Structure formats: structure tokens, C-alpha cells
Amino acid sequence: MRDDGPLVQIDDQGSMTVPAELTEQLATTPGTYRLLPPTANLIILQRSGAAKKEKGRVILSGAIERAGGLVDVLQLIHGNQWTGRLSVFSGTTLKTIHFRRGEITAATSNVPEDRVGAILYRYGMITESVLDSALKSCGPTTRLGQMLVKDKVISAHDLFSYMRKQVEEIFFSTLTMPDGSFSFFRLLNDADALPSQLKIPTHELLLQGVSRIDELSYFREKLPSPDLALFRRQPAPSKALAEKEKTVLDLVDGVRTVAEITRLSRLGELDATKIIVQLISGGYMQPQTKAQANEELISTYNRVFAKIFAAVAGRDKAASLVTGVSAFLASEDESGPLFRDVQLETDGTISAKKMLANLGAQPVPAEAQHEFLRHALTELSFFELFFAGEAIGFSDVAFHEELNRISAALKR
DSSP states (O other): OOSSSSOOOEEEEEOOOOOHHHHHHHHTTTTTTTEEEOSSSSOOEEEEEOOOOOEEEEEEEEEOOOOTTHHHHHHHHHHOOEEEEEEEEETTTTEEEEETTEEEEEESSOOOOGGGHHHHHTTSOOHHHHHHHHHHHHTTTHHHHHHHHHHTTOOHHHHHHHHHHHEEEHHHHHHTTEEEEEEEESSSSSGGGGOOOOOOOOOHHHHHHHHHHHHHHHHHHSOOOOOEEEEEEEOOOOOOOHHHHHHHHHHSSSSSSSHHHHHHHHHHHHHHHHHHHHHHHHTTTTEEEHHHHHHHHHHHHHHHHHHHHHHHHHHTTTHHHHHHHHHHHHHSSSTTTGGGGOOTTTSSEEEEHHHHHHHHTTSSGGGGGGHHHHHHHHHHHHHHHHHHHHHHTTHHHHHHHHHEEEEEHHOO
16 A cells, blocks of 8 residues: 555544545545554544444455455455455545355445446447436436336346446456555344345456456556557458457457447457457557557558659649649638648658647547548548549540559558
């Protein structure tokens, strides 16, 4: 656990001084607390109301100093078949795993990404607009999952499956916390356990969780950011792909990021990331940042512009093409701002540096910039192909065959 957080001061008279940051945090858990027997370096407060309703006490508490630091604690709870709840804290994050006789029955979290609606969205079961609409319609007594079932957006079986998935995701994210603290409140009476229809084998999730820590650590070295865009490599290897690999590869379009493909594939973070890394290693695709993707897009189109220019220059019509393209670049259509102060270079290409600067100045959301740039460059390429054909004339069959080859390559 980090040692750089706010500090509570206790003087030799027992008076406490609590900083404002912690005061705000403590205000979220009002109530009456009992001080459990302290040690030299640890103080635990237990809510007195809970102690009266639930017969039990805190029997484990400590710090988390690395990912996987809770493995031994979870094995202890499972091995002793304890009933109770394990609360894990990291900063403002609080996640709680509930146990009945050592098996997991439920999990809760104050992190928005752990809510069942977010899980359904992350696995591609609902769209962002459906989720937003459903959340706005939910009232104090209306549960999101039940509303989605009622509206036939998902089935009751889907809801059950993804509520279980929600528990698993909270468990795995808790297991991979790199720092924080924990406490286990053991209930002496099983009847006081949180009612739940779930019973998930703790040992099974632990094995998966430990494997997940190792695999995700490896995969994140290969894919350091979920915001990397993925591009297909050409030509693609001829090796046959499994069904899940095809599903992931079909989603790769040069615009979607790792996170977006993970969601749309409905495979979950671990499985989707594993397949993406395998496809990259197999030569099917490559990752790039959004900035790299935009640079690569301009470079691709510049190769097309250079071919058109060379073909036209070979027929002594370069000046005519430059005049026509200059007029297009100066036009006031929707793509006009992207081409502001952009001119054809001597080889028929355009300045990537200037285009990217213009792109950054546009009031276009970051996630839509790549497609905005692609549309503008496509329009320019179509104009150049049309203008070149008109300038040379249809009598030059060889020239038009060359333009057709350029056009086909552009579509690919």
C-alpha cells in the first residue's frame, strides 16, 4: 500500500486530527463505531449497528502491496469455509466480495465500470445509446437489468449470465489491484450472509485469476494501451483461422481500437486481447496509435496521388492537374478546412504535417477524426482520378487502364 496518502494525527491524549480529504471520505459512512483491540501499527473501527444485527467480527486486515497480493487471503477464506465479506480499498475505490462457507455468492463495487449495465455494454450485449436511455428511465425502485429484460433488449438468461460475469469481473479486478488495503468480516451465522442465487467456486476463480494476472501482464507488454488502433496487413497470411479469430479479424478496419474490438467481439478482455496478440504475431494485423493511424492514412493516399501525378505528367498534363487540384483544395465544402494552405508537392503528394495540423484544429471529436480525414482524402482521390481522365481524354486506352488499376488499389 502506498505511504503517500493523507495522515490522521493522534496525540498522547487520544485526540484525532483528520484532514479534509479523509473527512469527505468518512462522511460517506456515517454511524457509530466500536474500536477493536489495536496493535502497534493497526487500528480497526467496526460499526456497532452491524455488530448487533450480525454476529461476527473482523478477523483479517492488512495491506495490498502487489497484484495478486490477496491470493493467500482468499485461499484462507476458502480453505476454512468461512462466511462473511472481504472488503478491499484502494484510494476511493471500494469492492466487496461475499462468501458463504468459503464459496463466492456476490460481489459489489462503487466503480461505475463494474455495474451490470457497463458489463453488458463492454461485452457488446447493448449499445451505448441503449444503456444511456435505460439509465435515464431507471428510478429508485427500478433495476436496470429487470428493465432491459422487460423491454426484451436481453433475455432473463442473459441477465443471469452477465450478473455472474459481473461478480467474476469484480473478483478479477480485486485480485489484480496493485495496492490498497483489505479487511475480512467473518459472520458466525450463515443465515446472516447476503441472500444470493449464485454460488461460484472460489478455488476455480482463483486459478483463473492467477493465470489472468500472468497473461494480462504479458499481453499488456505487447499492447500497452487499449486506445491503439488496429490495421490489417496486406497481403494477409494464408493460414486458416479459428472461428473466434475470424470474429476479431473481421472487426479490424483501421479505425477501431483494441478496446472497441474487445467490446464488439463479446469475448471479454482476456480472450479478445489474447487473440489480438496472436493475430499480430501471426502477421494478420498491426497496432498503431490514433496519431500514427492518421499519418499512415495520409501516406497511403499520398502513394495514390503520386501515381496519378506521374501518369498525368507522362502525358505532359501535370500543370493542368495542379491547377484543377489547387481549385479543389481551395473549395469551401465540408472538407475545405482540412485542406487550408495545402498544395501539391512536386511529386503530386500533399503535406502530411500541414494536414495533421489542420485536423487537430477541427471541432471534431477525437474518435471521429480518423474517419473525417479518410473521407476528405477519398474525395480528393476521386476528384484527381476524374480530372485526370478528363484531361487526357478517353482515346488513351493505356492511360485509363492505368487509372483503373490505381482506383482498384485505392478501394482495397
